[in-house]
Amino acid sequence: MVETGVVYIGKKPTMNYVLAVVTYFNDGIREVTVKARGRSISRAVDVAEIVRGRFIPDADVRDVRISTERLSSEEGPATSVSTIEIVLSK
Amino acid sequence: MVETGVVYIGKKPTMNYVLAVVTYFNDGIREVTVKARGRSISRAVDVAEIVRGRFIPDADVRDVRISTERLSSEEGPATSVSTIEIVLSK
Numbered sequence: 001m002v003e004t005g006v007v008y009i010g011k012k013p014t015m016n017y018v019l020a021v022v023t024y025f026n027d028g029i030r031e032v033t034v035k036a037r038g039r040s041i042s043r044a045v046d047v048a049e050i051v052r053g054r055f056i057p058d059a060d061v062r063d064v065r066i067s068t069e070r071l072s073s074e075e076g077p078a079t080s081v082s083t084i085e086i087v088l089s090k
Numbered sequence: 091m092v093e094t095g096v097v098y099i100g101k102k103p104t105m106n107y108v109l110a111v112v113t114y115f116n117d118g119i120r121e122v123t124v125k126a127r128g129r130s131i132s133r134a135v136d137v138a139e140i141v142r143g144r145f146i147p148d149a150d151v152r153d154v155r156i157s158t159e160r161l162s163s164e165e166g167p168a169t170s171v172s173t174i175e176i177v178l179s180k
Contacts, residue, residue: 038132045156066176068143
């Protein structure tokens with residue numbers, strides 16, 4: 001079984017998330033998925049690229065999935081938001 | 091030979107780029123690549139998802155590639171920017 005880690009990208013500085021991914025790999029986790037929605041999608045790509053370029057050169061981008069999530073609330077109509085999942089493995 | 095179209099995502103409204111992609115497909119082009127850098131990456135994912143969800147339901151996401159581009163200028167140090175390429179085909 002492959003142990004996997006997941007890092008959700010929010011509004012914090014990019015390097016916080018880079019550190020979270022690097023920590024997973026350094027703890028022996030072989031696969032880390034970086035997930036984001038909406039405007040944070042750009043930051044998710046930054047995180048994956050910084051991890052690979054500067055910290056874990058042997059990490060591969062195994063898959064990139066894009067999708068749409070429906071958000072419904074009690075007030076107003078449902079809206080959609082784009083999502084991304086970047087699977088890094090080594 | 092597969093004829094391909096390319097749409098570069100910039101700062102214009104999302105629907106402008108959606109229309110550009112849809113126009114390619116309606117003109118008989120079978121594969122359209124949506125490209126973006128930096129903050130426009132989120133918009134590129136929106137464009138691909140809106141095309142598939144609302145306009146061209148039989149378009150598949152054939153590939154999503156992420157990468158880093160080095161930008162060098164005469165003033166100041168070189169900087170890096172993340173890029174995305176989303177290949178849609180039908």
